[in-house]
Amino acid sequence: MKILTGNDLKTGAVTWWTGEGWSIHVEDAADVGEHGESIAAAEEGARRVNAPYVIAAQATAEGPRPAHIKDRIRALGPTVRLDLTLKPADPAVGEWVI
Amino acid sequence: MYKYDHYDQAIVDARVEEFRDQVRRRIAGDMTEDQFKPLRLMNGLYLQLHAYMLRVAIPYGTLDSRQMRMLAHIARKYDRDYGHFTTRQNIQYNWIKLEDAPDILADLATVEMHAIQTSGNCIRNISSDQYAGAAADEVTDPRPWAELLRQWSTFHPEFSYLPRKFKIAVIASPTDRAAMRLHDIGIEMVERDGQLGGRIFVGGGMGRTPMIAPEIKDFVTSADLLSYLEACLRVYNRHGRRDNIYKARIKILIHELGADEYRRQVEAEFAHVKTLGLDPPAAEYDRIAAFFAAPAFDADAPDAIDRSDPDFALWVDQNVAAHKQPGHAIVTISLKPAGGIPGDASSAQIDLMADLAERYSFDELRVTHAQNIVLPHVRKADLHAIWMALADAGLAEANLDLISDIIACPGLDYCSLANARSIPVAQKIAARFASPERQRDIGELKLKISGCINACGHHHAGHIGILGVDRKGTENYQLLLGGSGAEDASLGKITGPGFDEDGVVDAIERTVEKYRTLRTDGERFLDTYRRVGMDPFKEAIYG
Amino acid sequence: MGELRFRDDATHDEPAVTLDSFLDQSNATAVRIEPGDDARALLPHLDRLALIDVSFPKYRDGRGYSSARILREAGFKGELRASGDVLVDQIAFMRRCGFDSFAPDTPLDQAVVAASLARYEHVYQGAADGTVPVWKRRHG
Numbered sequence: 001m002k003i004l005t006g007n008d009l010k011t012g013a014v015t016w017w018t019g020e021g022w023s024i025h026v027e028d029a030a031d032v033g034e035h036g037e038s039i040a041a042a043e044e045g046a047r048r049v050n051a052p053y054v055i056a057a058q059a060t061a062e063g064p065r066p067a068h069i070k071d072r073i074r075a076l077g078p079t080v081r082l083d084l085t086l087k088p089a090d091p092a093v094g095e096w097v098i
Numbered sequence: 099m100y101k102y103d104h105y106d107q108a109i110v111d112a113r114v115e116e117f118r119d120q121v122r123r124r125i126a127g128d129m130t131e132d133q134f135k136p137l138r139l140m141n142g143l144y145l146q147l148h149a150y151m152l153r154v155a156i157p158y159g160t161l162d163s164r165q166m167r168m169l170a171h172i173a174r175k176y177d178r179d180y181g182h183f184t185t186r187q188n189i190q191y192n193w194i195k196l197e198d199a200p201d202i203l204a205d206l207a208t209v210e211m212h213a214i215q216t217s218g219n220c221i222r223n224i225s226s227d228q229y230a231g232a233a234a235d236e237v238t239d240p241r242p243w244a245e246l247l248r249q250w251s252t253f254h255p256e257f258s259y260l261p262r263k264f265k266i267a268v269i270a271s272p273t274d275r276a277a278m279r280l281h282d283i284g285i286e287m288v289e290r291d292g293q294l295g296g297r298i299f300v301g302g303g304m305g306r307t308p309m310i311a312p313e314i315k316d317f318v319t320s321a322d323l324l325s326y327l328e329a330c331l332r333v334y335n336r337h338g339r340r341d342n343i344y345k346a347r348i349k350i351l352i353h354e355l356g357a358d359e360y361r362r363q364v365e366a367e368f369a370h371v372k373t374l375g376l377d378p379p380a381a382e383y384d385r386i387a388a389f390f391a392a393p394a395f396d397a398d399a400p401d402a403i404d405r406s407d408p409d410f411a412l413w414v415d416q417n418v419a420a421h422k423q424p425g426h427a428i429v430t431i432s433l434k435p436a437g438g439i440p441g442d443a444s445s446a447q448i449d450l451m452a453d454l455a456e457r458y459s460f461d462e463l464r465v466t467h468a469q470n471i472v473l474p475h476v477r478k479a480d481l482h483a484i485w486m487a488l489a490d491a492g493l494a495e496a497n498l499d500l501i502s503d504i505i506a507c508p509g510l511d512y513c514s515l516a517n518a519r520s521i522p523v524a525q526k527i528a529a530r531f532a533s534p535e536r537q538r539d540i541g542e543l544k545l546k547i548s549g550c551i552n553a554c555g556h557h558h559a560g561h562i563g564i565l566g567v568d569r570k571g572t573e574n575y576q577l578l579l580g581g582s583g584a585e586d587a588s589l590g591k592i593t594g595p596g597f598d599e600d601g602v603v604d605a606i607e608r609t610v611e612k613y614r615t616l617r618t619d620g621e622r623f624l625d626t627y628r629r630v631g632m633d634p635f636k637e638a639i640y641g
Numbered sequence: 642m643g644e645l646r647f648r649d650d651a652t653h654d655e656p657a658v659t660l661d662s663f664l665d666q667s668n669a670t671a672v673r674i675e676p677g678d679d680a681r682a683l684l685p686h687l688d689r690l691a692l693i694d695v696s697f698p699k700y701r702d703g704r705g706y707s708s709a710r711i712l713r714e715a716g717f718k719g720e721l722r723a724s725g726d727v728l729v730d731q732i733a734f735m736r737r738c739g740f741d742s743f744a745p746d747t748p749l750d751q752a753v754v755a756a757s758l759a760r761y762e763h764v765y766q767g768a769a770d771g772t773v774p775v776w777k778r779r780h781g
Contacts, residue, residue, distance in 0.1 A: 010125060011195045012149035047127050051145055068571065070510060074147055078511035080439055080521045084178055084193075105763050105775040112761050119756065120730065128750070136701065137730055219701070249765040249775070255737035256710055256768065259703025335707050340676075374714060376767045378776035385779065 003029040003064050004036045005071065006044070006052030014074045015049060022049055024086070026075035027063030065096070072097045099160050099462060100245050100389045102210045109252070110207045113214060117141050118200035125197070140220060140258070142188075142213030143199055147514045150194040153216040154206060158226035158244040158268070159187030159465040161211075166452035166463060168209045170445040176202055181448065182512075183433060183441045185505060185556055186265070187225050187465040188216055192512055214252060219260045221251035221331070225267045227275045228466040231390060232474040234422035237289050240270035242387040243296075243323070246378065250324050257331050261338035262346035264331070265303075268296075277467055277583030278302075279310050280559055282348045283330060288317070295319045300330055300360065301352035302587075304553035309349040310587045312357040314364065322368075324377050329367035333360065392423075393460040399425025399477045410485050412534065413496040418481065421474075427481060429459075429473040430466070431488060432495040432503060436528055439521050440506040441469030443493075450491045458484055467556075467583075468505050468544075470498070500537040501545055501610070502528040505556055509549030509566060510573070516549035518566025518573035519599075523547055526603045531610075540610055542622045546581075559583035561624040562609065563590040564602060575602040579609065579635060580627045591632055593639055605639045612638035645743040645754060647736070648720055653692040673724070680708035687717045695740070697725040706738045713739035713769035729753045733761065739769035 003026075004017035015022040017039060019030035032039055036054035043049045055071050057064040066072050077085030079097055087093050102110070117137075124134040138144075142153035154169065161169075169189055173181045176198050177191040184190055194202070206212055215222055224244040231239045247266060251257070257264070267278040270287035278284035284299040295317045302311030318326045337355075339345045352360045401424060405411040419428040431451060434440050443451070451471055455463045458480045459473035466472060476484060488494040497503045504527065507513065509520030524547055531537055546560030550567075557563030563578035574596040581590030597605055610623070612635055617626045627635065646652065657673035658666065660682060671692035674680060683693065693712060695705040709721055723735050724744035732743065732754055743749070767774045 007145055007149070010197045012145065012193075014148060044131075047125070050131055069573070070147070070514070070516075073510060077148060078521075079519060080511050080525070103779070105778065108763055109761065109765070109775075116757075116760050119753075123753070133700075133728055133730075219703075252765050253734075253761070254766055255734040255764075256706045257703075258734055259701055259706065259731075332707055336704055340702055340704075370714070374767065378774075379780055381780045382776045 001031040001057050001059050001064060002033060002036055002054050003057045003066070004032050004040055004052055004054055005029070005066075005074065006040070006049035009047050009050040016075075017043070017049075017052075026066065029057065029064045031059075031064075062096070069097065099162060099241075100157075100386060106249075107207075107210070110210070110212050110214075113141075113212065113253075114200065114203045114207050117203055121196060121200050136218055136259075138199075139218035140215055141199070141203065142216035143194070143196070144217060145514075146192065147510075147512055148192060150196050150199065151190055151192050151512075152194045152199065152202060152213055153184070153188050153190040154211060154213050155216050155223050156188050156211075156465050157248050158224055158230075158241050159228055159467075160230075160241060161463055161465070162461045163452040163456035163463075165209045165211055166448055166455065168206060168211065170448035170452070172202055172205065173445040173448065180442055180444045182439075182508060183443065183465050183469045183471070185467050185469060185507070185554060186223050187228075187467055188223055189465070192508075217263075218258075219262050219264075220258045221254065221260075221264045221266065223265075224248050224251070225265070225276055225281075225467060227269045227271065228464040228472045229275055229419065229428055229474065230270070230464075231392065232421050232423075232426075232428050233271060233273075233275075234420065235273055236271040238270045238287055238294060239387070239390045240268045240287055242383060242390050243270075243285070243287060243320075244268045245386050246324065246383060247327070250327070257335055260331075260335055261340045262343070264334075264348070266327075272585060274583070274585040274587070275466075277556065277559055277587075279585075279587040280304055280308075280556070280583055281311065283327065284311050285323075287320075290317050293319060296323050296326075298326065298330070301349040301357070303347050303349045304556060304558045305347070306344050306551050307350065307353075308553070308558040308589045309353065310589065311349070312352065314357060314361050320383065321377060321380065322372060325372045325374075326364075326368050328376060329364045329371045332367050332371070333363045337363075393462075393475055395423045395426060395475070396477060399423075400479050401425050403478050403481060407482070409489075409496075410482055412538075413485055413494055414481060416496040416500065416538070417498045421476075423475075425478055427476050427478050429476050429481070429484060430498045431471040431473065431493050432497050433470050433493070434497060434503050434528070435492050435495045436502065436532055437525060438492075440504050440524050443471075447491050447493060450487065450493070454484055454487060468503065470503070496534065497537060499542045499544060501531050501540055501543040502537055503544075504528065505544070505546040505560070507548050507550075507555035509547075509555075513549060515552055516566065517551075517568035518549050518575065520547040520549040520555060520564075520566055523564060523566070523575065523599055523602060526599065527606060530603050530607060540614070540623070542624075543610070544582075544624075545606075556583060557581070558589045559587070560590055561622070561627070562606060567596060569596065572598075574598065577602060577605055577609075577639070579632060580624065582624060593632065593636055595640075608638045609635050645732070645745075645749060645751075647741040650720075653720060655691075657692060657694040674708060676702050676704040678708075680711045681715075683712065684715050687712070687715060687719075690717070690719050692720040692722060693717065694722045694724050694744070697723055697727055700726040700728050700731060706734065709735070709738040709740050710769045729757060733757050737764065737768040737770045737772065
């Protein structure tokens with residue numbers, strides 16, 4: 001699948017296109033098919049996202065899992081500071097990212 | 099250390115308001131990201147992996163307790179309670195919001211700090227020797243020159259849209275503690291026939307094509323220094339490559355023109371620029387230098403150190419260096435605790451270091467390019483009290499220049515440019531060599547890790563260097579041996595095929611064990627490598 | 642049009658020719674130089690030039706700043722114009738390098754230009770605009 005990601009303009013938070021808006025949770029990311037670029041352009045123009053780009057992801061039971069480790073680290077947080085990730089209490093976070 | 103006058107303060111305050119307005123215009127949509135990007139970069143604000151990242155300038159790595167406490171305050175108020183000290187003597191914060199950035203800059207300005215030109219295609223932080231003003235081998239304190247250069251390069255109207263970033267280092271001793279030869283311009287202040295001047299090296303750098311800077315001018319008098327640098331920069335601005343971002347540094351220009359031709363062009367430009375009256379008078383140097391006068395050392399400070407506590411004694415042996423003033427010493431606080439993240443410090447730790455500096459080091463600290471902190475002017479009699487306070491805060495690791503004193507870039511855990519994570523590798527290496535006795539037995543071994551070819555971890559200059567790469571979508575690590583950022587500058591050589599994360603740690607262990615079997619008396623790893631060459635190590639690593 | 646001009650004299654009517662044409666032609670009084678052109682090629686001809694237009698095809702390409710300063714350092718007193726991808730946040734640096742007129746591709750917000758030019762009362766280094774640098778103010 002293909003999903004769309006970027007950063008929030010004002011806060012810098014990593015965000016994912018849900019189909020209707022932007023969420024900080026990658027589980028909410030929607031499959032954009034071939035429309036990623038045009039959605040990105042529209043959303044960036046309206047300043048609802050900054051520096052968006054399309055990435056490949058695997059559909060899994062827990063939701064989309066970005067294909068590249070860089071985006072998995074963006075999705076959750078630094079692997080060396082699990083306390084600073086979006087799921088500090090989740091013991092499986094390391095597995096999911098790496 | 100330097101204190102702003104009303105001119106300096108006015109300039110920084112104006113910059114805060116300018117950036118506040120630029121952020122307002124960006125958020126309102128009056129500017130696209132492409133238009134805003136160079137402006138925010140010139141204020142040290144990156145859009146990074148997790149959020150915006152702000153790099154605060156610590157000019158030539160020198161700051162006082164008030165400034166250090168402000169850095170702790172910013173970590174607490176605007177970030178996640180810690181900061182990362184960098185290989186250019188700055189500090190960076192990884193969780194910054196754009197909407198907070200103007201307020202952060204305003205807070206910094208109240209203590210004479212800023213984030214000016216810590217990124218972008220302009221002249222960056224002027225770096226220097228972390229032992230300046232304390233080391234016996236310096237000809238003069240290099241920092242007044244660094245301050246002169248800081249002012250000259252700040253908002254330079256001609257050199258703010260260079261082909262690429264520009265990094266300058268200034269030292270004043272034959273021992274190079276600032277990796278000066280690996281900078282775009284490196285300056286060694288020297289004395290010739292009673293006159294002070296600069297030996298100028300141009301075209302060093304790491305990254306994709308590492309180069310050691312050739313000497314371009316053997317002596318420029320201090321009176322002509324700024325004109326000469328102006329000429330160097332103008333030639334670069336006019337003729338540096340702009341067609342390819344990977345060929346845009348000045349080292350490529352010098353490599354392609356040849357040092358002789360570059361020198362010729364600079365001399366021609368210098369002859370012209372010298373007539374323009376750009377050089378400040380000696381009185382300006384004197385004004386700045388007065389701020390760097392030696393502190394009021396205790397002339398009766400005792401020389402003896404009570405070494406009865408064995409852990410304290412080990413720390414003294416490893417982390418404390420000789421000071422030019424009797425009865426005094428230079429302390430390096432290691433930010434590489436076992437299991438920690440190289441260069442990171444919590445706000446509480448930053449506050450503690452501020453307190454120690456204020457109480458024990460004439461209110462002065464330094465940041466080193468190896469991502470540690472120095473208390474430059476400590477009485478030997480106070481060493482034990484300092485060590486006890488550091489030990490309480492997890493800052494007493496006695497590993498300066500040992501294998502666990504690793505320089506590591508933030509890597510893929512933090513940086514969108516990275517191809518691989520660097521911090522976990524550093525942690526695994528430190529864990530493998532956890533035993534302090536083993537580390538001391540190995541001796542001086544400067545290990546440097548970069549998560550990508552941009553080489554912010556200075557891996558080319560590591561006695562052992564590691565470069566993280568992306569190999570068909572997975573993280574892979576190349577091993578290099580024999581680099582040095584000191585006055586005996588050399589570039590590391592790659593050993594052969596790369597490894598996965600555990601593999602590179604094993605390879606390093608085999609390398610270190612081979613060194614131990616081959617070394618002769620007093621040889622560091624680097625010395626043995628230079629004597630025997632790559633082959634024995636290659637065989638040990640790959641079998 | 643969005644042009645911006647800091648001169649009292651009349652605007653120059655004659656169109657700017659390329660550097661190559663200028664060096665061939667004997668009677669042109671306005672020339673446009675590209676980032677890769679050597680501004681010093683104009684030095685023998687400055688007294689017959691009323692206008693030098695320095696092109697900025699991409700704002701990140703800062704070669705024009707050096708060209709401008711070189712021309713002012715050589716004594717050029719005519720109109721020195723920055724044209725092309727010129728953004729409002731560069732105007733202040735460009736003024737300091739000696740530009741006194743601007744022909745940006747996209748019109749500039751005049752209020753932002755005015756605020757930008759008034760922002761910095763003090764500068765650290767001498768340049769082509771004659772603003773007294775801070776070190777000189779400190780020592781008279």
